[in-house]
Amino acid sequence: MCFRAPKRSGLMAVSIGAQEMRVGPPAAGLLKQPPTGRPRVAVLLPLPFPGPFDYAAPPDLPAPPLQPGDIVTVPLGRRTETGVVWDPERNLPPEFTPPPMKSVADGRLKPVIARLDQPPLPASLRRFVDWVAAYTLSPPGLVLAMALRTGTAAQAAPALGWAVADPPPGLRDTPARRRVLDIAAHDGPLTAAELARRAGVGTSVVRGLADAGALRGVTMTPRPAFVRPDPDHCPPALDGEQAESARALRALAAEGGFSVTLLEGVTGSGKTEIYMEAIAACLARGKQVMVLLPEIALSSQWTGRFARRFGAEPALWHSDLGPRLRRVTWHAVADGTARVVVGARSALFLPFAELGLIIVDEEHETAFKQEDGVTYHARDMAVVRARMDRAPVVLVSATPSLETLANVGAGRYRHLVLTARHGGATMPEVRTIDMRAHPPERGLFLSPVLTEAIRQAIGRGEQGMLFLNRRGYAPLTLCRTCGHRLQCPNCTAWLVEHRARQILTCHHCGYQEATPPACPECHAESSLTPIGPGVERITEEARATFPDARILVMASDTLPGPAATADAVARIARREIDLVIGTQIVAKGWHFPHLTLVGVVDADLGLGGGDLRAAERTVQLLHQVAGRAGRAEAPGTVLLQSYTPDHPVMLALVSGDFESFMRQEAEQRRPGFWPPFGRLAALIVSADTPEAADATARALGQAAPRGDSLQVLGPAPAPLAILRGRHRRRLLLRTRREVAVQPLLRQWLDRVTPERGARIDIDIDPVSFL
Template structure:
């Protein structure tokens, strides 16, 4: 008899411990089992198994209660290998999250403990001839049988060029075998492999050799301007790693970038590539994950969660656009992909490549210091020039009585681009039709009833939405405050801009790409392929179009409002603005024709905007690193954010003040800022206060945070919860 310690499926802090169950046979760590828990039957992971010589009665006497038996063993083999179980322990430790939530975030939904969605293997009917000469067949039957015999392999039933009636009769005569063969669902069947490898430039060659010559643990920064050929470095580095019988993990920050990266890798490595991202169907995810488990693939390409793929013998991990905030998980467990990538690279003793045209300040500082190895691609492929950038001061446009969203320069350049049969990309980082609805008579703004934010009007669906809690309602026609009917939309969203472009520009054909147009499976690929085929001459979208896209016919990029990210109350606001402007500018002029960019702003002299217009990362870095130094921000310190939330406003405020006092008394080497109301004070009916902590030595702080976490989250002794976020990427 054996005792198994099982983590049950509820990812709540009070149940964050293993529960003991009996089993007749030894089972492996990481296997899923069904167990009775209270009055329920739950699924959990086996944490450990130990043999016992005690009887059930003796165990009951020892524990004070009878141990129950495992009711079902779900898996033959563990879904998570020993390394990934260690990753779960590490993730739980660095995020103060329940271990079961860490295990769950590592698996596709089909494999998560409570998953009972019925997705399983897919089978297709195949037919194969049986070698027999004693058959009496009609001419047509004989022709069919001879055809199948000559193939000497099974063939899909629907591909046989003979009728179903003939095949049925042959099966009855046992002249053929009908087989159910498992087939994988493949979302990328139309990608054809290409032969040959491009000649690398000298800087590319140095980067590939520097990364792969010695496959030992190191962190490298590949810093290359937009269009400098970073992707080719990834591909040829992967080729060298595969030649040493190792595997490769290729990460991109957003699903929008996945199709293009998948295409590049599938063209070079074909079926050796598996793809993991959230827009695959459940069946496709299930199949891709099992292909990895069966060691049928050598490369995994995917977004953030792909870092948890059960890939073994890893020889290289690459993070494209390493600076991107999409790599940070904003719900529990709040991890940064870079931390997990570093852990796995150290485990496999392999290189981790962080790559970007606009590296994060922290990453570039480590490269400058020598902590990371630095490889640079300073010029575009074939010495193509960087695009010309024009900054338009929108205050001067208003002075000139131009109140349009489009400056005169923007309007002229965009129309010229269309007239020359080129393509353009327009960036507006706000989806929806308008920012909000407002009453002309009293000034009342329509807000979400659950959050302290305005509702965004979406004209195509004729609804108002909260982009924080997903509350949706019909547009109001009468002011709730003064009952006036003078309600009108204020501001611009991508839907409204699309409408304006089609009205105001000759021969404009627009593809809009934002969260609303890319909800459906395959929408990203469909829209990007349509633009690639030049079915439209303008790609309008939010920040998802700003990076990674490579279209030779794009000669113009327009940024409609560069100040949107600049004005956020966040110490990374300048950095994010610079990165966004550089990345989107880099989409222009990647083909034979010169690229042009127009940036509209009310802050034309700001160093982030000026540096971006000159494609000068070093100038921006030198300014920004001074600001970080004097303000004591990363990389000169580490940060933790505490969000105290609850439904009773007075209790939330009181407990926030108590927590701040406790931290100031017990985390003596840290700077505690706050508490203060969160930028969005009420979200989804929860009041929220925030405390920010800056520290260098976290020893005393970690103990204090663990005490707070134990009291408020695990023991639940208060009417508030405390969200603890290390290395926070949002201040809302």
């Protein structure tokens, strides 16, 4: 076996982020026949190899012959692996094409063992796997592993049911047997368990009738795993801007073909109802739909709205699904019986048979960036997947990312804007509380202005919300006696106190320890003091301030999954809760009709540090939080506790002028060619020892590419200089928009050999700079 070299072919343009990239057309799909010997078959394995291996097609394989996309088993060393027959021509842009691999003689090729009875991977998904691997400089097998996840497991065997047979002579008649035979004659075939349940008898009665020949076994046709949504089930009543935008999206979905549209609308403007009309038009064409959500917690309320509109629930795809349901869903997507799939970013790699529309809800969310393993941005890769499948993609947000707005400004993306809330509801009034003029009492964190507003809202029978994007009780614990700070032993991060569980934990690596009774440094007892607030500490203060209020905490620590989140949202909707206290999970697209007051405990949080996107992210997050306040006839109020009320972010939130703020952000980034007007790629060196990390980082710095259109920053210690016990250094490559970074990075890495125990990770278009 050998690695195959990809070949080049015609390309077409696609814009992601603010970059113009090229995508190859469909490959010919033919296996290569050498002049002599057996046909060569390229097989990509879900392992970190730089390309597919060549195998020989087995001569005794049942018809039809192997084709690209077939899932096969092959030998690899002394073990057997599952892989996918790959395309001879991989159709990558020239700047993405890795160097060719060596070939071997036909006689040394090992044969494919078998073809599995599984749906083949579609050509568009295979091209997508290649494209993501080439763009992110990841081994294509690791990308394939995301597409094959649980898909190669066999479906469950069809169930055996029982139907009535000709009654044998001399059959003993009993009331129990008569009930079983009557139900089997009327409703059969049914499984033995279901037949016994309906007849109110034990399964032994069913087995006795089968043994006597009164029931015959029948292979039951499996029912579809998912009910087909009805596009005409319950269409909404839309008017004005909503109706106009819905008509535009329905037309795009009905026509098909690749396009990108930004649906921008203020919170509560009906964006979900509008893009569901595009889903309806796509379903009417007989096509499938993929909907990406940034948080799985959102799926509970979203699926309820979907079911009301279409009379059926969508298929879900996320990490909390059990293995059996994942397998069933994967196959239902592949055979087309799952018509709408809503899921996390990994849904991008499902084998859609007839993908006709992609929706990316809350497209600005950084949760769409995959940070571990293959690093990719699901929003940008959704645009590429839509191009591969020649389908429209709709990006949805109340606060679009600067990258998406740049594409709109350049004419690459269409733009639909909703300026008013649905049903005549007004936008909330946003005000800042100057914490210098209205400070909280000593040891507390809520300004008297905010506590009085909450008291009045609860007194009117309305609901309030307190937002703080910080989990736990306190972000830092120190000793009053010696000043020692409790730090994670594996990371350069402080341990966060979770008082309810009496533990200290690291939110980066998961390390936990019991809260010590004394300082581990000076051993002074009762000297450890929490510094700063987390949501647990705010909850403690709120319970003391509002002793009669019914309080609910919404954080990832208290809501472990979608079911718990759905229950919490239902309790809020039933008005069983007076005050919601939460982290960023409450900022998502929830609909709380009776919530009229939102208080942001620390509006300045997130503005510090050297993050390029700090201001943009803070505006987006707080605008989303503010959007939870007020619906229908109940106007909303948002109070921002801030020590810098004159900061441009605070001024933009108070004025509601998101457009001017983003224009100012763009003008600040443009001169230095920062995204979206330039390109970034991060190289993260990690090693077991600081010496190995420093040596590898220095070697990278010395071998760094040079040129007028690019700049290399670093090496320097990462903000998290130690993470999970590994020492980390960073370098950042910055270029103009028109420069492809992949060939630069490939040549750069070829000139450096990492120290023993060191690893170099690449992050194209980084979002996090930790």
